[in-house]
Amino acid sequence: MPRVPVGTIIELLAAVALIVGAVVLYRRRGRDDPRHGSQSAVLLLVVGAIVLIHSLGLLDYRPLSSEL
Numbered sequence: 001m002p003r004v005p006v007g008t009i010i011e012l013l014a015a016v017a018l019i020v021g022a023v024v025l026y027r028r029r030g031r032d033d034p035r036h037g038s039q040s041a042v043l044l045l046v047v048g049a050i051v052l053i054h055s056l057g058l059l060d061y062r063p064l065s066s067e068l
Contacts, residue, residue: 011055018048 022044029038053059 010049015048015052015055018051022048029062033034 024039025044026038026041029036029041
């Protein structure tokens with residue numbers, strides 16, 4: 001089983017924390033004013049998604065054999 005670097009685990013945990021925080025903030029804001037959401041929650045969700053994608057290595061550059 002391959003070892004996962006500690007930095008990757010920390011980055012994954014940070015992404016999950018941001019996404020959970022966004023959901024909590026959005027739901028709380030929805031109860032206060034049901035007609036409007038929370039712009040902060042949406043921003044947290046987007047940042048969390050980008051951090052999650054980065055931590056999974058989907059933004060790493062992997063050149064094709066023809067590019068080498």
